[in-house]
Amino acid sequence: MPLPAAPWYAFAGTALLTTDSQQLAGLLEQLRGEIVEDEAAEARIRRLADALPSEALALEKEYTRLFLNPTGSPCALWQSAYSEMSQLMGPAHDSALEWYRAAGVEPARSNEPADHAGLLLMFFARLLDSGADPNELSRFRREHLVWLEKLADCVERHTALPFYRELMALLRWLVSVEEI
């Protein structure tokens, strides 16, 4: 199965970094304009767009509840939190930072750990977009994307909000493709 196009990863990354429904709706529109893969892709975009909540604060509330703690089991957005020690800034952070620096970039917000799921997805989209070597893409996927299955498991266990359930389905699809 061919690797999904870079914009998919960019969208997933952005959706894990922001709760601005309008921005996300706009990105989905762009995605629709850029992606001409197949009907399945079109259906995927439609499901995501339909799932975006109309209530202004709904996404913000659920994002806070799922990822920023208060109440409910926390689903950390940082890869290091899924390591044995369950601590931030672990080896996954170091490795992500090494990847970024090798590409001449670093996270713009120094207070955000480098192994944030959104940053990793965004970076992978950028690698893909710039025509990176398939072996390197494969290595980045193994090192920094496979764990997103665990994030998806956690979110699916703890949310009823359709948008995040759809987003996790997207995440699983993006991560499941092994052949690059």
Place this chain on the structure above:
Amino acid sequence: MRSTRRDWLRMAGGAGLASLQSRLLAGFEDWFQPATTAPDEQVLITACGICDSACGIRATVKDGVVRFLEGLPDDFQGQGKLCGKGAAGAGFLYDPDRLKYPMKRTNPRKGLNEDPGFIRISWQEALDTIADRIRSYRARHGPESLLFLTRPSPDVWVRFMRALGVVNRVDHRDECFQSDLVVQRYTIGGKPWGNDFENSRYILLFGFDMVTKTKLAHAHGVLAAKQRGAKVVLFNPEFNTTARLADEWYPIRPGADLAVALAMIHVIVNENLFNQEFVDRFTNFRQYEREIRDHFARYTPEWAEGLSDVPAEAVRRIAREFATQGPAIVPMHKKALAANYMNATQLAHAISILNILAGTIDRPGGRYFARTVSIPGVDAIYPPPAYPRVEGRRVDGTDKLPLVREVECGSFSTLADGMLNKYPGMIKFAFWNTYTLLGFPHPSQMEEALRRVEFTVVMDTLPTDTALLADIVLPSVTYLESSDLVPREYSARTPQVVVRQPVVPAMFETRSIGWVAIELGKRLVPEYFRTPTGEWISPAALLDERVKRAGLGSSFAEFRSVGIHTRQQPFTPRTTFATPSGKCQIYVPEFAARGYDPLPVWKPKAEQPSAEYPYYYLTFIPAIHRRNSTQNNPILHEIMPTNAAIISRTLAHRLGIREGQMVRIRSRMGAIELPAHLSETLRPDCVMVAHGFGHRTRMLSLAGGQGVRDGDVIPSRAIEEYVAAGNFGGAGCIMDAVVNIEPL
């Protein structure tokens, strides 16, 4: 691997990444920037912030991540070591459960089982909202409607509260060392934090596991003294770690430490064994000799034996040894069982007298006042306008304990009674800084009291139970992201200051309480937050000024590069003391003038075993944890994840309880159910439960739901009980409960 990546990236995109093919990737620029930092490794000096000892740390930081924490060799306090908690400090910094952003509640219903519906907000919105609320409540209901649960630091925070005319600031010291603070102000002129164990020959400990549950400096000191042949005697219902190295251990009846201390004074005074030179020159003994001799005549060792189970002959012998084989010392401090009975104020006085009679106050081998570098506070650097007069009712009732008011403490144990019963509805606004419900006796009652407060702000590093009840949550920095100057107090025969500096940048959007004080101050009391030249006070400029005026360097940046400052000077013992008479006061006329006992008298602890509740209930802070704030640290959690009911094998056999079997512990206040842990180390009429567990919130992924709250069976108190019991130092009474135990 790095070169390989560089190679392919160069091939793929020349200098970095190739041009964008998709508009969706335009967002990349929002989240990434050209790399400006290179990999590096450095070792930074800072000070621990888990407990007040603030031991010096060498932090190895690589690529902006703390890799290793170890003791600072030249530091007097830690003496080159860190305790288990300190060494695990990065676990607090990198806890994924940390509060990360300001948040506000969207669900108006409050309760531990309610979803607050928090949403993320900006600091601007959070501060504006809080300021509006304070302004409104203060105008409509007066400053007494504001409750601040916070330690009295930093000084800009104190300035903020004083400028507002805050009446109700409460902290936990009543459960710690408050009675000692109150009493020693009048007996020796202040609470000395230094215990010169290294030079002691005789160390007497009441209810104190000095080696494991206190400061590293003190633990080092006791061990060093022991190696040099000092004698250690411990009175404690539990055979704890200190008991293992003590020369003598007595399983004293809980709450009877006072009886033994009074009897020892009896022996020393009756047999004239006290340090004549010190007592004659530096105390008021001769002035009140008749009162003193008459007073203690009744407290014989035989009398004490009946109350304490310590043999009279042992009391007599230990008293003689203590007085004649010194230098001798009796420390009193927090985390000691003895400091937390209803009679702890009397005990603090008795212990102070024992030290005075030994002649070791501010002398080698005794309790001494820290020699510190004078670091000016904000009021000295930027003198404020006159503060408003503090007027209003004390919700915790401590206006009935004027000596507690003098030291500006409060009372956790009576706070809920005040909020629910005495002054219901008076508190409209509460600001909690790093305290949790678990810190209170009978936390459910405190939860109810907090639920009724109209608007609550919680500032913390972690999402505690208290945060669940908040209207606004503010994320706090940890000590590893903070700046300060930390003078040594626990081991300070010569002055020393250690820097506290951010070893890494503050994560997410966390801020310090000092920064919050200034930002709220600008909004509410701006005249108190300007410099004489009209600029806003800034934390950075304030630190620079402190460094300069304390003689530590030309700026904070300069001092942080050095990290530690030691001033060599000889230790000159005090010859005058900061009491009203200038002498050490065995008999305290100021107590008498207020209607209190000028000399310590026997008072029983608040509750005694009965047919319904036949056992003493004791709580303790395990060595590996700090109060209720460290249970979510992964390393400390692994070492001690939960609590159990520690019961003697003798009692367990009698009650038919097996190791690990669930038991119910019930007091007049409530019940807890937890597994039994059988031990040979405890008196058979006691049960012990570790404090700090039973966090209800699932927000703490490791600590949430682990263990039980020890406080659920500890009665909260009414201030009238303190007044009636002569507890004028306001000791928090968290060791006074009696309970029943039944197997499940």
